[in-house]
Amino acid sequence: MNTPRESKDDSTPLTDKEKREAYSVYVAIIGGIVIVVSFIWHIVSSLISGGEP
Secondary structure (H helix, E strand, O other): OOOOOOOOOOOOOOOHHHHHHHHHHHHHHHHHHHHHHHHHHHHHHHHHOOOOO
């Protein structure tokens, strides 16, 4: 029925393409975090200042 998968050797070095893909994922995650923090900052600052632009 279910055969166990062979474990992949994690000690193999990443190829250039894999490094670029991993780098792109990290940049996207950091960009998303910056956007969320900026959104929260603007909401909180508008609530503190009484909603005036």
